[in-house]
Amino acid sequence: MPDRREAWITGIGLVSSLGEGLEAHYTALTSGAGPTVDETRFAPYPVHPMAPLDLDKQIPKRGDQRQMEPWQRYGTYTAGLALESAGIKGNTEILSRTHMIVAAGGGERDNSVDIKILDGLRTAESKGRFLNDRLMGDLRPTLFLAQLSNLLAGNISIVHGVVGSSRTFMGEEASGVDAVRIALSRLIGGTGDIFLVGGAFNAEREDMLLLFELGGALLHGAYAPVWERAARGGGLALGSMAAFLVLEEKAHALARGAKPFARLAAVQSGRSRRNAGDVAASISGHLDALGPLDPASSAILSGAVGTETATSEERAALAGRGLPVRATASLIGAGIESQFPANVALAAIALSKGALFAPFGSDAIEAPFTGPLRQMAVTSVGHWRGEAAALVEAVD
Amino acid sequence: MAGERRDRQGRPVVAITGMGVVTSLGIGKADNWAAIMAGKSGLSTIKRFPLDGLKTTVAGTIDFIPAEPFCAAELTERLAHVAVEEALAEAAIGRKGYFPGPLFLAMPPVETEWEQREAVLAAGPTAEPVTYATLLAGAATGKFRAWGERFLFGSVADHVAERFGTQGSPITLSTACASGASAIQLGVEAIRRGETRAALCVGTDATVNLESLVRFSLLSALSTANEPPEEASKPFSKNRDGFVMAEGAAALVLEDYDAAIARGARILGIVEGVGELADSFHRTRASPDGKPVIGCIRNALADASVGPEAIDHVNAHGTGTPENDKMEYNSMNAVFGDLLKALPVSSNKSMVGHTLSAAGAIETVFSILTMVNSRIPPTINYKVPDPAIPLDVVPNVARDAEVARVLSNSFGFGGQNVCLVLAREPA
Numbered sequence: 001m002p003d004r005r006e007a008w009i010t011g012i013g014l015v016s017s018l019g020e021g022l023e024a025h026y027t028a029l030t031s032g033a034g035p036t037v038d039e040t041r042f043a044p045y046p047v048h049p050m051a052p053l054d055l056d057k058q059i060p061k062r063g064d065q066r067q068m069e070p071w072q073r074y075g076t077y078t079a080g081l082a083l084e085s086a087g088i089k090g091n092t093e094i095l096s097r098t099h100m101i102v103a104a105g106g107g108e109r110d111n112s113v114d115i116k117i118l119d120g121l122r123t124a125e126s127k128g129r130f131l132n133d134r135l136m137g138d139l140r141p142t143l144f145l146a147q148l149s150n151l152l153a154g155n156i157s158i159v160h161g162v163v164g165s166s167r168t169f170m171g172e173e174a175s176g177v178d179a180v181r182i183a184l185s186r187l188i189g190g191t192g193d194i195f196l197v198g199g200a201f202n203a204e205r206e207d208m209l210l211l212f213e214l215g216g217a218l219l220h221g222a223y224a225p226v227w228e229r230a231a232r233g234g235g236l237a238l239g240s241m242a243a244f245l246v247l248e249e250k251a252h253a254l255a256r257g258a259k260p261f262a263r264l265a266a267v268q269s270g271r272s273r274r275n276a277g278d279v280a281a282s283i284s285g286h287l288d289a290l291g292p293l294d295p296a297s298s299a300i301l302s303g304a305v306g307t308e309t310a311t312s313e314e315r316a317a318l319a320g321r322g323l324p325v326r327a328t329a330s331l332i333g334a335g336i337e338s339q340f341p342a343n344v345a346l347a348a349i350a351l352s353k354g355a356l357f358a359p360f361g362s363d364a365i366e367a368p369f370t371g372p373l374r375q376m377a378v379t380s381v382g383h384w385r386g387e388a389a390a391l392v393e394a395v396d
Numbered sequence: 397m398a399g400e401r402r403d404r405q406g407r408p409v410v411a412i413t414g415m416g417v418v419t420s421l422g423i424g425k426a427d428n429w430a431a432i433m434a435g436k437s438g439l440s441t442i443k444r445f446p447l448d449g450l451k452t453t454v455a456g457t458i459d460f461i462p463a464e465p466f467c468a469a470e471l472t473e474r475l476a477h478v479a480v481e482e483a484l485a486e487a488a489i490g491r492k493g494y495f496p497g498p499l500f501l502a503m504p505p506v507e508t509e510w511e512q513r514e515a516v517l518a519a520g521p522t523a524e525p526v527t528y529a530t531l532l533a534g535a536a537t538g539k540f541r542a543w544g545e546r547f548l549f550g551s552v553a554d555h556v557a558e559r560f561g562t563q564g565s566p567i568t569l570s571t572a573c574a575s576g577a578s579a580i581q582l583g584v585e586a587i588r589r590g591e592t593r594a595a596l597c598v599g600t601d602a603t604v605n606l607e608s609l610v611r612f613s614l615l616s617a618l619s620t621a622n623e624p625p626e627e628a629s630k631p632f633s634k635n636r637d638g639f640v641m642a643e644g645a646a647a648l649v650l651e652d653y654d655a656a657i658a659r660g661a662r663i664l665g666i667v668e669g670v671g672e673l674a675d676s677f678h679r680t681r682a683s684p685d686g687k688p689v690i691g692c693i694r695n696a697l698a699d700a701s702v703g704p705e706a707i708d709h710v711n712a713h714g715t716g717t718p719e720n721d722k723m724e725y726n727s728m729n730a731v732f733g734d735l736l737k738a739l740p741v742s743s744n745k746s747m748v749g750h751t752l753s754a755a756g757a758i759e760t761v762f763s764i765l766t767m768v769n770s771r772i773p774p775t776i777n778y779k780v781p782d783p784a785i786p787l788d789v790v791p792n793v794a795r796d797a798e799v800a801r802v803l804s805n806s807f808g809f810g811g812q813n814v815c816l817v818l819a820r821e822p823a
Binding site for chain 2: 209
């Protein structure tokens, strides 16, 4: 009987406010240097801005770049990094059967046009006529293509030639979890040997801030680590980021001599109603389902994003497990759909180095850990919905 | 297990045991099917917003289901509820508030609309000039918390999951105009993997709002043949000039065949095969050589373990844009060859318009009804045949025919292609 199929992470693309790539993130997260936060540009909302990227390196045609807005550029760029890291960039034979699942939000609007129109609507004689004229006259036709959620995947197909299949999941943090979960299920189930999965998020957008501010989800004022926001009512500090993983069946990877960063062993996800106690119970249940973790060689990478009471409940659930915890959103911010793919990427980086990131902030839940790192549970608690946990393991 | 049924590749067989549909033709399968058999159009002149200065004024809106606040997100959700209710009543599965499987819901990206932006701005400070900070300050008043949830992409599926009690994390997906078919595909895969014995698959779309219309219009994708509106959608005709935006939803209960039989469910049809293949040619245009679509159709046939000769009818994507219909014909010609001459191919979009994210699901419902009723829907408004597209489009009048197997095509912006092979039960 053949070995059970296994999902290896053989490629990682990651960009955020901390920089580009594996080493930049590992260095930033082990040095204890803290986050890059801009508290003034979108005041009162602190935002983690994207590190400078040389887009030409992964999106060589300027025409392609022009057809995208920043979130798509970040994603397409990072997908290229992931393919390069897996050693399959430009390999049309493999790319033609690489399956893609992208977690995406909504694309950029033209905020200056929106404000001009809103201003005009206040005094327009005929609002209907005014709005029709302005939209017909002022909207850039190609902006629609930057807005459609599935066009990040579309751009990755065009720029990198990933065409095995293309699916886009929507729905905030949970969509990132389910993208990874479905890719893993298909890989283990044998309906694909290699998957590109991930997402991209541009935090430096007023229209995105508006969406989350309507629901009261944003942190106001000075930045604080996610565990230290409860007294202020909690909130998201949005962070620009993009993360893509190449998930590859073990035998497929071995056959082409690809090296794994880590193994993705399981993803558990669900939806609670978010009544009091639901998040704690849900996260505990998902972690239990992953099986016991050895405190000498395991840690929890928390997907806590700082909204209350979700983050306090998650903290309480994690505190009882006797494992060191690292909440990466304190350092890279809230990247919504991209959060979970980014956290799985960070876990894989830590496991490939065999060492956990430094504690950050003053909360004792981020206990020091010096042991060799073999397993990481990666949690996701969406800012309003969705709870999940994944198991990422070192490969011998 | 005795009587265990497996498909030709040894996988669990995926049955459809419940279906619900709502389009501009009406609510429910009975009304929709009667209208389709009569060759009726659901398209009309838009009444929802002023039409001054617009090139396109026709759409297939659903104005008979209330939504408050009126916006795409809300109506998209209302349509999903209507379709799911009908599908669950027919399947008679689970119990009130409990469905024994996951939800896969296809919907369009939604966002705050002008009415909401105006209200939020008005709640902000009265500083001049108006800036985005004014708008954000209006949002920060906390008066619009309900809208915050309403415009999150996950909220439609979340509310459907809550009301009907689906299991696990509900998945919201978008593969543009192939979304409805992708939702079915995800359900098929979950059942084949043995993760679940049932799945609720939904496609829903209610985005006929001013800005969406303008955006499609600026891409020159829409028909401008506004009068008479019921004749605007002309798939495969020589004078076709674009698609007509429309609203609708469909829901399907998919089940493991054995589990469905064991509980005494009526099998409406079988999803035998699913094919997909992405196109890397262009953001809005399909590869002119049709290779990705040809490959997609072949993938679906291979997944169903049947050859092209086994297909009795094609429920076409058939949007009525000059480019799609030509490309779809060429691709079918490559796959079916001489068989295509005798293969009835019709486009439901001639009557219900292009329901975008819902189309793949709605057309699956109509494909199953075609087989159950042994009657093929017409392609209406077919007055000027296109010599470059020599197809039997079932012109203008429905046709009696025994149909055992249907190919349903869905293609979308962003290089999205999904094809389904659907079969009658017993095949």
